[in-house]
Amino acid sequence: MGCIYRRGRIYWVKYYRNGKPYAESSHSDKQEVAKRLLKIREGEISRGKLPGICFDRIRFEDLVEDYLTDYRINNKRTLDKAERCARYLLRKFEGMRVTDITTPRIKQYIQKRMDDAASNATINRELAALKRMFNLAVRCTPPRVAQIPYIPMLKETNVRKGFFEHETFLALIEALPEHLKPVVTFAYSTGWRKEEILGLQWNQVDLREGAVRLEPGETKNQEGRTVYLEPELLGMMKDLQRKRRLNCPHVFQCNGRKIRDFRHSWKKALRKAGVPTMVFHDFRRTAIRNMIRAGVPDRVAMAISGHKTRGVFDRYNIVSQEDLKEAARKHQAFREKQAERLQFSYTRPQKKKKVVSLNSLSS
Numbered sequence: 001m002g003c004i005y006r007r008g009r010i011y012w013v014k015y016y017r018n019g020k021p022y023a024e025s026s027h028s029d030k031q032e033v034a035k036r037l038l039k040i041r042e043g044e045i046s047r048g049k050l051p052g053i054c055f056d057r058i059r060f061e062d063l064v065e066d067y068l069t070d071y072r073i074n075n076k077r078t079l080d081k082a083e084r085c086a087r088y089l090l091r092k093f094e095g096m097r098v099t100d101i102t103t104p105r106i107k108q109y110i111q112k113r114m115d116d117a118a119s120n121a122t123i124n125r126e127l128a129a130l131k132r133m134f135n136l137a138v139r140c141t142p143p144r145v146a147q148i149p150y151i152p153m154l155k156e157t158n159v160r161k162g163f164f165e166h167e168t169f170l171a172l173i174e175a176l177p178e179h180l181k182p183v184v185t186f187a188y189s190t191g192w193r194k195e196e197i198l199g200l201q202w203n204q205v206d207l208r209e210g211a212v213r214l215e216p217g218e219t220k221n222q223e224g225r226t227v228y229l230e231p232e233l234l235g236m237m238k239d240l241q242r243k244r245r246l247n248c249p250h251v252f253q254c255n256g257r258k259i260r261d262f263r264h265s266w267k268k269a270l271r272k273a274g275v276p277t278m279v280f281h282d283f284r285r286t287a288i289r290n291m292i293r294a295g296v297p298d299r300v301a302m303a304i305s306g307h308k309t310r311g312v313f314d315r316y317n318i319v320s321q322e323d324l325k326e327a328a329r330k331h332q333a334f335r336e337k338q339a340e341r342l343q344f345s346y347t348r349p350q351k352k353k354k355v356v357s358l359n360s361l362s363s
Helices: 031-046 052-056 060-073 079-093 103-115 120-139 166-175 178-190 194-198 231-242 263-273 282-293 298-305 310-316 321-347 358-362
Strands: 003-007 010-017 020-025 211-214 225-228
Touching (some): 020 031, 060 079, 060 120, 079 120, 166 178, 166 263, 178 194, 178 231, 178 263
Antiparallel strands (some): 003 010, 010 020
């Protein structure tokens, strides 16, 4: 059982958990406030929970450190993005107790980021990082937070729907430097992610079989993948092998070094091709759409592109303007055929019915 005592004018409470004493201020000079606090703490201990004072000692920086440590020990590729989200969150919550991070304060953070002209998608990634921090804290032994605050997410309206038509792709190829043309050609045909393409090495390429493999753990969803090359891609890969530098294991290289960042060359080529708003990820949508239009089964297209869930795959299977025009043409042809049938039924001569008179019947 605990007790109540005073330090100056302020009442304090003292209680025990597993033989360990805890002392906590009621922050009040009224004895009733201290009694209520003591009952709350004794109730928490009787239910096997940690007393609330344990959570009051945890600061937001502790959650951030656990969050980034989780990324490091699991060798996650998006560590840089996690660190960026943590920096923005620390601007608002640094030095704050986790028990003080409530939904109203999270909404204040959202409003501040919106005032800074951050997009809804960017804010949602930061809120997802915050939610991940609290989830990790709850799973700790002992837990570092008593509960996870409600974290509202924003509606994202900036979903991209771009894709490259073949004419645009050819114009872009002409505008790109020589070392980037194979990268773009491979992306246009397979729909692989940029990191998967740039990280491809020669030990993953089998030119005799005409296949390229990604081993488990090398992809975003951690699953392996095999793609058999079309004749055009196979010829391109053989040409790259003839030009290969033995000191560089990567298939796509520039002067013997792995291609990493080509934003400047990419933007310059886009402007020259007349499509300045396109992004490299649009090749992923383009390849999926082309495979579906070519009659490739959905499951096979998902296996080539590396999509794990049907919902995400359907978002990439985008209907183009030409698809809509083709649908309108088919609908018009169907209606014209219906009209012809209807007109034929109106103009076709009707058979005369035989009229039988009463006199003929009587005779």
